[in-house]
Amino acid sequence: MKVIKNIKEMRTFSDAVRKAGKSIVFAPTMGCLHRGHVSLLEKGRSLGDVLVLSIFVNPLQFGPKEDYASYPRDFNADLTLAEANRVDVVFRPDAEEMYPDGYETHVEVERLSKHLCGLSRPGHFRGVATVVAKLFNIIMPDTAIFGEKDFQQLMIIKKMAQDLNIGVNIVSVPIIREPDGLALSSRNNHLNREERKAARCLYIAIKKGKDIFERGVKDVDIILKEVKRVVKAEPLAVIDYVKVCGVDTLEDVDIVAGKALMAMAVRIGKTRLIDNCILG
Amino acid sequence: MKVIKNIKEMRTFSDAVRKAGKSIVFAPTMGCLHRGHVSLLEKGRSLGDVLVLSIFVNPLQFGPKEDYASYPRDFNADLTLAEANRVDVVFRPDAEEMYPDGYETHVEVERLSKHLCGLSRPGHFRGVATVVAKLFNIIMPDTAIFGEKDFQQLMIIKKMAQDLNIGVNIVSVPIIREPDGLALSSRNNHLNREERKAARCLYIAIKKGKDIFERGVKDVDIILKEVKRVVKAEPLAVIDYVKVCGVDTLEDVDIVAGKALMAMAVRIGKTRLIDNCILG
Numbered sequence: 254m255k256v257i258k259n260i261k262e263m264r265t266f267s268d269a270v271r272k273a274g275k276s277i278v279f280a281p282t283m284g285c286l287h288r289g290h291v292s293l294l295e296k297g298r299s300l301g302d303v304l305v306l307s308i309f310v311n312p313l314q315f316g317p318k319e320d321y322a323s324y325p326r327d328f329n330a331d332l333t334l335a336e337a338n339r340v341d342v343v344f345r346p347d348a349e350e351m352y353p354d355g356y357e358t359h360v361e362v363e364r365l366s367k368h369l370c371g372l373s374r375p376g377h378f379r380g381v382a383t384v385v386a387k388l389f390n391i392i393m394p395d396t397a398i399f400g401e402k403d404f405q406q407l408m409i410i411k412k413m414a415q416d417l418n419i420g421v422n423i424v425s426v427p428i429i430r431e432p433d434g435l436a437l438s439s440r441n442n443h444l445n446r447e448e449r450k451a452a453r454c455l456y457i458a459i460k461k462g463k464d465i466f467e468r469g470v471k472d473v474d475i476i477l478k479e480v481k482r483v484v485k486a487e488p489l490a491v492i493d494y495v496k497v498c499g500v501d502t503l504e505d506v507d508i509v510a511g512k513a514l515m516a517m518a519v520r521i522g523k524t525r526l527i528d529n530c531i532l533g
Numbered sequence: 534m535k536v537i538k539n540i541k542e543m544r545t546f547s548d549a550v551r552k553a554g555k556s557i558v559f560a561p562t563m564g565c566l567h568r569g570h571v572s573l574l575e576k577g578r579s580l581g582d583v584l585v586l587s588i589f590v591n592p593l594q595f596g597p598k599e600d601y602a603s604y605p606r607d608f609n610a611d612l613t614l615a616e617a618n619r620v621d622v623v624f625r626p627d628a629e630e631m632y633p634d635g636y637e638t639h640v641e642v643e644r645l646s647k648h649l650c651g652l653s654r655p656g657h658f659r660g661v662a663t664v665v666a667k668l669f670n671i672i673m674p675d676t677a678i679f680g681e682k683d684f685q686q687l688m689i690i691k692k693m694a695q696d697l698n699i700g701v702n703i704v705s706v707p708i709i710r711e712p713d714g715l716a717l718s719s720r721n722n723h724l725n726r727e728e729r730k731a732a733r734c735l736y737i738a739i740k741k742g743k744d745i746f747e748r749g750v751k752d753v754d755i756i757l758k759e760v761k762r763v764v765k766a767e768p769l770a771v772i773d774y775v776k777v778c779g780v781d782t783l784e785d786v787d788i789v790a791g792k793a794l795m796a797m798a799v800r801i802g803k804t805r806l807i808d809n810c811i812l813g
Binding site: 272274357359361362364383391393418420 | 540544552554636637638639640641642643644645662663666667670671673692693696697698699700
């Protein structure tokens with residue numbers, strides 16, 4: 254397994270792979286890898302010849318009051334896990350390599366970025382779209398893999414690729430959960446024991462919403478009232494948002510006709526967690 | 534010579550060229566080709582194996598009150614000229630192909646877009662950067678050629694390519710002028726006989742500024758005063774801006790130390806013309 258820090262070196266590697274007629278599969282991550290990432294790598298391994306994993310905590314997608322500095326990092330553990338999952342190249346540029354002095358170009362997927370997490374994290378998805386556009390240009394993958402836990406991110410990357418005619422096939426993998434239902438996230442590392450217990454409320458709420466929907470309730474107000482009640486019953490939880498919205502537009506819907514996305518962001522102490530499921 | 538309207542077909546063509554180990558040179562234009570464009574094609578022909586010319590009047594780079602509808606178009610003449618200049622492929626998508634319903638992604642080079650033409654044409658360079666990013670992704674050129682008449686555009690494309698790690702070599706060609714000095718532009722077609730005469734004032738002013746500078750005047754206020762006086766002497770001319778600015782930053786300078794860009798935009802009747810030269 255190769256570890257590359259330099260953009261030029263990464264591009265030279267990718268160029269050579271493509272010239273040899275081999276395909277590249279790319280899994281972008283911010284490191285602190287867990288079983289959710291492993292599922293990206295497993296899927297990726299099956300979709301092409303050369304598997305590239307990037308590890309880059311992207312400063313551009315963190316707000317000034319967010320957890321960029323404290324975002325969990327564990328590069329040695331990441332390397333072990335990457336090697337065990339047959340990654341060919343780990344690309345780990347530093348922030349100065351990606352955003353040198355005078356950096357000033359941004360990519361924005363405008364409408365999709367306005368909803369859900371975009372409301373409480375202004376600029377977040379602009380940072381995500383920009384770094385992914387850069388990584389695509391550097392790594393030149395045939396296929397890139399994203400997790401469905403970050404559903405809005407997945408939608409935005411798909412739309413960016415479509416709108417900008419980026420020739421990368423975007424593939425997604427389902428949410429991986431702890432035995433008690435908590436969606437895997439690097440940020441779960443921030444939770445103390447009490448908070449970790451409290452964090453179960455997201456999945457319980459998700460399941461509650463899905464159950465109600467599957468029993469025939471299509472009225473979003475009724476669904477959300479029950480879902481929010483579950484979260485609010487947990488004293489350590491503070492709702493950022495709980496929404497039911499169109500799967501393609503991410504715009505709020507009143508009635509679930511066909512499919513819809515139920516998504517939530519909840520603060521447990523200082524840690525903001527997200528979860529989602531598809532209704533329908 | 535092939536003419537391609539469809540994005541997928543263009544990409545398939547480019548893919549095949551690259552897989553055959555040949556290089557692609559790309560000259561993006563809005564059509565209504567003149568000798569300025571010919572110089573792009575001549576330069577391009579010498580820099581690679583396959584020469585692609587795009588003709589696309591990009592609605593995204595025109596403001597609501599600008600001349601998108603009346604921008605000069607002459608596709609048959611363009612085809613003749615392209616063929617005569619050994620173009621291999623003319624790519625001419627229509628606006629619906631490039632911006633289908635629901636299009637929402639933009640690329641912005643923020644600081645460089647704020648100066649000069651960016652001030653009087655808000656959103657213009659966002660439209661330029663976005664369409665060029667799309668065309669690069671569709672055509673996948675090794676090299677792309679831009680004219681120095683649109684100096685700010687050239688700078689912005691270079692910065693976009695650098696910032697977003699786009700692996701396209703950006704090459705420029707000098708301004709081509711009429712015998713009386715008027716910089717070639719498709720918009721010169723809009724000028725009636727009287728306006729055409731008046732339009733000479735841009736080049737006379739540019740030359741005046743260059744002369745003063747070369748006689749040793751480095752104080753920008755003094756240079757601009759003389760340059761503006763030349764333009765104002767022409768009754769049909771209305772100055773949009775005349776500036777001397779840093780070649781890399783496009784920020785105004787007070788004193789020319791080393792090199793600087795002198796740039797102007799002037800309205801002759803309803804037609805907005807630009808010109809520039811490097812001092813130093």
